[in-house]
Amino acid sequence: MTEHATSDGQRPANRGPRAAAGNRAALVTAAREIYAAHGLDAPLSAIARRAGVGQGVLYRHFPDRDAVAAAVLEENVRQIERAAAAEGATPGGVLGVLTWHLAQSAAFIGLLHADGTSGRFSAHAYARDLSERVERALRGCLPDGHRLTDDLMLAVAMVSGAVTGPTPGTREHRALAAWRLLGVTVGPVRPFEG
Structure with a gap:
């Protein structure tokens, strides 16, 4: 029901x-x-x-605040993985899903920069794993020779660094501008529904 x-x-x-x-x-x-x-x-x-x-x-x-945030981050990563695994997935489409999550979630940005030494979630063992899952999902949909092949996560980090502003709309605008500056085409910015 x-x-x-x-x-x-x-x-x-x-x-x-x-x-x-x-x-x-x-x-x-x-x-x-x-x-x-x-x-x-x-x-x-x-x-x-x-x-x-x-x-x-x-x-x-959820026993505490970190567990709630972890559940949101896990769902973000699952959506990106599902988008990358979907039939007909394109790099631009998956980057559109990634960009939506960047604009919606400051915690997601921190996750992508997880290095085990700083940030709210870095103390948790799953942070590095989730970041690596995002990278694997993105790499899985890149064709050979794509411009992001060698520096994929550097590009993601650069774009996520530009995602600032008081509203998700402002953050999305800045993320898309950063992708354009990198010469990367991004599909529709939206959550994955499938």
Whole structure:
């Protein structure tokens, strides 16, 4: 059974124990939206409210703030992997998905720069693994001789360094400008839905 959002955009609370997977997905979506608007230090209560669940439900799925952020990052990486593995995937299309995540998530930018020595998530063993998964997904859709073959993650780091601004729209504009400066064509900037 699918719950529909109420007039104020929130999902109705108390969907029962059989709604666990839906609650988790709603929490990850809400966390991405809250983090994009207010940063990683936004109150967890705001995430629960946006998802239409109580804080107890949030803590049943995620024991702490880092676990919530990790779930958002994992979903970002999965979308990029799915986009790269999709039939007919193109480098521009996958870079469009990557760029959407860069514009939506400052934490995702930090992940791509994970080196094990600095940043909120670098202390976690998964940060390096997730960054390497992004690189493998991107490399998997590059044809031989593509201009990014040798310096792929350097280009991603350069673009992510340009992704600044108060809104996702501003950050997306700057990312696309950076890709253009590098001479790279990016497809539609959107999440992967498939």
